[in-house]
Amino acid sequence: MNLEHVAIWTADLERLKAYYQQYFGGVPNGKYVNPQKAFQSYFLSFASGARLEIMHRPNIPANLNDTKGKQHQGIIHLAFGVETMAEVEEKALELRAAGYPILSGPRKTGDGYYEFETLDPDNNRIEVTTLYKAG
Template identity: 75%
Template sequence: MKLEHVAIWTTDLERLKAYYTTYFLGVPNQKYTNPNTLFQSYFLTFGSGARLELMSKPEIPVNNNDTIDRQHLGIIHLAFGVPTKADVDQMALKLQTAGFKILRGPRITGDGYYEFETLDPDNNRIEVTTLA
């Protein structure tokens, strides 16, 4: 069995699509729009075969997951794996240079990963990781 996809609500579908295609190399499908419900979505496919659905619809509440201490029950982050520690460092620098806050790391975790944590444009927590 495989995880088919994970979905994220957003108020700015194009901005979030640009983030995941630019920094994580997701390949989007054509945008789906339901004119009756105002629902719109993209599926982005990654090299591993995993997919991320980005969804937009009026009146979905905003996520305030904006600091390392502010967390919530349920899905808390997406983790993207890279081959080496140098790749982790390079990605952290790339995102930080683009103006994205690095919440923690790069660091070696207690369970043997080398990773950093950041937030996407909608404050969804992202980890970039490799085995140390």
């Protein structure tokens, strides 16, 4: 069994689609629109085969995550894997230069990863990570 996709509500569908395309290589399908439910969505596919569904409906409340580290129960982050520690550092620099906050890292974790945390335009937590070899 595999995880088919993860879905995120957003107030700005086009902005979030552009973010995941530009910074993580997501390839969107055509926009789905259901006028009866005031619902719109895209699926973004990634090189690994993973997919992210971004959805909009006007009556969905705002995300409660914030840049000060406040978290809530439920799914808390999406993790994007890269091949090297240098790629983790490069992505952190790229996102910081584009104005996105780096919440922690890049750093080595106790469970064998080198990673950093950031927020997407809707304050969804994102990790960029790779395995490191101690030594």
